[in-house]
Structure formats: C-alpha cells, structure tokens
Amino acid sequence: MTIELYAHPFSAYCQKVLIALYENATPFELRMLGPGETPEMAELAARWPLKRFPIIVDDGVTVIETSIIIEHLGLNHPGPVRLIPDDPRAALEVRLMDRFFDNYIATPQGRIVFDSIRAPADRDKLGVAQARAMLDTAYGWLDKTMAGRHWAAGGTFSLADCAAAPALFYADWTHPIGQAFQNVHAYRRRLLERPSFARAVDEARPYRKLFPLGAPDRD
C-alpha cells in the first residue's frame, strides 16, 4: 500500500519528512491539509487528536512525530540513503542534532511566527524576546559545532539535516542569523543546494504569501 502523507508543502515539519521521502525516492500520496476544515483535516484529527502535522499512514498504521516518521521510513522502506547510521554511537549524535534543530531552532522560530498572527492584545512580548534570545544562543552554539563539519552530524546526510534544513530556512527569515555565524550561513546554503530540499523549497514557493512576517525576496 502507498504511504499517505498528511501535510502541507509550506510547513517546516512537513518539509522535514518530504526531504526524507525524496532522498530515497519513496513513493507516497499527498493528502493535502487545509486551508479550512477539509476532509483531510478531519482525518488528521481522527488519527491524531493533537492535530500536529505531518503524519503518515502506512499500511493502515498511523505514524506521528517527524523524527519517528523518518526512523519508521528507514526501518520499513529503506533506500540507498541511510538517514540513521547503523553504528549506534553515530546514530546517537544524529538524534542529538535532530533534537537540537527541533527544540532550539524550529520551536523558538515557530513561537515568534505564531505570536505575530495573534490579536495585538494577546501577544506575548516576553515570550518572543526569550525566543529571539534562544535563537541567537542556538546560532552561536551551532556555528562552533559546524566548524569543520559538512553535514550536521559529520560526513553523511542524515535525519539531523532533514530537521536542520527547514528549521534554518525559516529561522533566518524570522530572526536573521548574524553575520558572525558564517559556518551556519554556509551550512544553510549547502542545505538549500541539496536536491531533496531544493525540491521541497520549490514546491512551497506558491505559498510564500502565507508567511505572516512577509517572506523575504530571496532563497
């Protein structure tokens, strides 16, 4: 049975999974989410009441959470690109970097964007300031960590790079990466050149007007 992916092409976490699917040319059927209360949205809610996306349905089984989805794909639909190394210690480093990008880049980035679409009276000034400070600290740590590295966890493209690509892509739009962090800029450029991510970025271009802070005229 074909994998069903409930997703939207402009969503950062959906792009994380799309990269993994494109890396191994894994066949799937897109169940496009939104806008509004579509049947696909109702199916998502029925399968995962927290309604975070993407999810996949593989042979009738619902798989949630992007990192788990990518691990699931590696176990059940392996291809030539192994996104989790076989060596357990190397895999641990990949999982660490994946957590870093989700928790300390994508999460504060999302907090700033979601705050911007609230009514002015509901905005969280302190929360946004904390999110911006977290991004600056995370960029600084990443800049040191990436010195001498090509991909996030070393030599080969992995789950961590699937997480990094959309997270850094949108984070730089939301809270620009400082010029001092040249290793991060170079890594972000490498990610944009990776065909799997370049494809996800291209497919999302028609939706750039949805970016609440105004998409910059680049990338």
Ligand SMILES: N[C@@H](CCC(=O)N[C@@H](CS)C(=O)NCC(=O)O)C(=O)O
């Ligand atoms: N930890 C989740 C995060 C997924 C997530 O937050 N997805 C966003 C779309 S990029 C979402 O569902 N947003 C809707 C919402 O927050 O209500 C994962 O890795 O799958």
